[in-house]
Amino acid sequence: MIAGSYWPALVAAGLVTYLTRLSFIALLGRFELPPLAARALRFVPPAVLSAIVLPELVLRSGELDLGWHNARLLAGAVAALVAWRTRNVLLTIAIGMAALWGLQAVLGR
């Protein structure tokens, strides 16, 4: 079972999450977040999320695949369009999954 060995990592991940939440509350608001850090936080979601998503879409067993037969890439593009137009997370997931199933059926995976 692969998950067993991940317990220490998950506990540590929980701890760092808790400590960021506790940080300023425990410090009684005695000092504030440096402005540079506050500005940097805005770029964390786009940077982290696209660093995860892009390889998910264009890599197939470690190789770059930008072809028309890459169902995940096409379904991802459809989902991005839905996300851009509607800003609705659940709708994006629903249409993206439908697109993936449709494309897999058409392209034969």
Next chain:
Amino acid sequence: MLPSQYTRRREFLTGCRDELPILLGVAPFGMIYGLLALSAGLSHGTAQAMSSVVFAGSAQFIAAQLIRDASPAGVIVLTVLVVNLRHALYSASMAPHLRALRPGWKAGLSYLLTDEAYAVAITRYLRDAGRSEVSPYRHWYVFGAGITLWAAWQWSTAVGIFVGARVPASWSLDFTLALTFIALVVPALKDRAGVAAALSAGALALAAHRLPYKLGLPLAAVAGVVVGLALSGRQPAARREGAK
């Protein structure tokens, strides 16, 4: 309003009630997390425990994916830290309101300080800002909002795990992870600096995907943030010069 009209119980229940509409959006997320954690190879117990140990939606999604890819523990913790740094902002924003509470309350409310609980709690404090007299039990309101979200997150995770255990792998439900992130990243692309941060991080993650220990991910994330910062720093300066 008379002070006697403020009670702990009433504050608590109002906090619970004000959190309810948000649950409509949170519950499906918890279910998707449960589904996805199983398809990433986590055991039922680990998947469920992560919802209370980490208790942060997007970080749990990412951790599940990193576990699927057999990433080392250090990279998982580092990535979760980067993703959850925004909570320091919430903490800084709540700190002045919670200053007078006992340490036990501070410790407990900090654990419950998720995106969704923060949104409801800070709205309450901002609403009260102009009033001459405020409830002395507002921390019970924060507690009510936070614990409602916590309970909904645990339940929806459990439902997701229950359903996920019955869905065959051929359904490709792991793809919901990429789709969730697409849905979250697209609205974050508000300006040139945001787009540049996303593109540079994505490109670097691709270029560095062969690096050992999955180090490409934290590396690409930090590079993306630096690019975004550099571009956003220059924008107001250029505007000022243009105005002269």
